[in-house]
Amino acid sequence: MQSSSQPSRSPQDIEVYETTELYGENGRFRVLQFSGEAVQGVLDLNHPRRVVFEYLRAMIHLMEAGNPYFEDVFLIGHGIGTLASYYSDKRFRVAEINPRVVELSRTRFGYAGDNVLLGDGRSLLAAEPDRSYDYVLLDAFTAAGTPPQFTSLEFFGLTRAKLNTHGTLIMNLMGRSGQDRLISAIHTTLREIYPYTRTFALPAEGTADLRNIVMAASTRPIPCQSRHMAGFSEITPGLGHVIRDR
Template identity: 55%
Template sequence: MHQLVKEFSLYQEITVYDAAQLYGEKGKYRFLQFSDHAVQGAIDLKDPKRIVLEYPRAIIHLMESNNPSFEKVFMIGHGIGTIAGHYPDKQFTVAEIDEKVVELSRHFFNYKLDNVVVGDGRQILSNEESGKFDYIILDAFTKAGTPFHLSTMEFFKLTKEKLDARGSMILNLMGKIKNDKLINAIYTTLRQTYPYTKAFSLPGEDAADIRNFIIIGCNKAVNFQSWAMAGFFEIELGQGHIIMDK
């Protein structure tokens, strides 16, 4: 593994690596990683258009299954721009709080689109017109996990206001599959706002393993094909508390 750059932004340590394998798969990869060693985005240098990580592949499937004609998407969390970069002809607004992440995505991962707004995602979303978006995607992480203000009842009500009648809210989260109080609370809070919800997880060797979750909230039944979920499988999450701003 070869380190290309390490940067210290106002929010975190960010490192870009080249590697001959990623998650056990041999090849030629480049990835961006935060200080908690979580990979925030990766590309296959031999096939840059291939989507390497499972969670963006699963999110793309959910988007195309539930509204194939979608046009407008709001994303919180840029990473290397995998999902927005996959749809150069769609209207994406990407909110990223860390300007250094945006710089690195352009320099090392060839992100060329001019659709990233630097700032707090919730604040930026609040200034958008109501009913504008087909999807809102939350893919934001700090050392402590998903930022608190992006997991509350008030935030989810804001997302519903900004979505059109067929719109969906999709979250990428990290946690444990059993007895994770925060994951259960986020899911329970989302269910107070959206009448149809589903949760999906990547497999793990042990119930205590930290893994990716994808949660979706809609105003209509959620469509998906298990074979197209990139290894994510549907799960039932436990009841949690309602997260409020105060």
């Protein structure tokens, strides 16, 4: 990736920069990135409405295939606000722990929503009324990966309480293309709470390569069409341990 402008850093080591090449694609892109970590959000300056990341397009398809008439969504992890902007006609509540991320989403990426709650996503979700959401979405990362408070049996029980009768939890995770112990444990833990789960992953060259993994869980079957999953293929995680709050 070759940047066409110098990154601008905040005290939280968040970088915003523009580049003419991203993941092998030429164009004009504005990028939000935590210093030394993976890209957190991308705006295609030539096509601002475009959803660049494949995992977001896969999540969009799962949402629309599962319930084309959904209205209420709780999203943990704001980024540049791609999903909430894409669904500006829906009722989104967005939890973001870093106020600088929210500020940059507005000043550098054009986010116009007034639906972002500042604070820990799990605590904010716990304060919401039970059975009030069609979807709970998790897209939160630190340098160490998905924060552990979002992968435990207790957290998954909380999400089920906040979802309505036909609601679904959809998570963006990172895992290795071989049998990944954490992904297996997350899947096993989910199965303790939800009777239906499906897991999808992008292809990877080697078994040690990290890749996006989208995992969905519900009290009802989870429909999708593979041709609309943006390159994600269904996988079956192995048996793992049940993750509990520490």
